[in-house]
Amino acid sequence: MTRYALVPAAGSGSRMGGEKPKQYLPLLGRPLIHHTLASLCAVPAIAKIFVVLAADDADWARHDWSLLAGRLEVLRCGGATRAESVTNGLRAMAAMAVAADDWVLVHDAARACLAPAQVEALIRTVGDDPVGGILAVPVADTLKRAGADQRVQATVPRDGLWQAQTPQMFRHRQLLQALECCPDVTDEAGAIEALGLAPRLVAADATNFKVTYPADLRLAEWILRSRQLSSAEQS
Structure with missing residues (x-):
């Protein structure tokens, strides 16, 4: 079975508060999504990375993707929601000879600090799993449920709770069927769970966070710079 990555990148990133979609905001001299895609391209086990853009996306062509040439396939079929973009992307992949049992690793465009080692751990752990993962x-923090007045209504036990990240890795046909049945989910695992299946949890770390607010860009820059310095020291 071949492994592919699918990166939905058709959103506007409205919570960042700017005019430019957040996937194109500058991060260490390149658009944020470039770092995301470079991490996926650094994993030899992934045959190709499909990037789902909005049909009218004009920003992609303004940037240089030559360093990732040969690994990327752009699909201009983005939808109004993340789930719709992923579903449209999966359908387009099927038309490009992606097989029903091939693995698809869906990853958020805004998780720019993904480490290739994290992807490799996911592939290694989930590769023989009947469902995916x-x-x-x-979850390490104490969780509070708020009432309508924004006061604490209850403390939620955190035992057994995990914060979902991406990539989320499932077989092409099963994931497409799940999303077609459950289009209102917020992540791919939610659609698989709605079928009565239980995805595998693979431990990552907090550096694989999603850039959502302006301050997150500074944190992402710090993480990526620290990795660059560490790599330079080791070499």
């Missing part, structure tokens, strides 16, 4: 982090 996701990167996630056990």
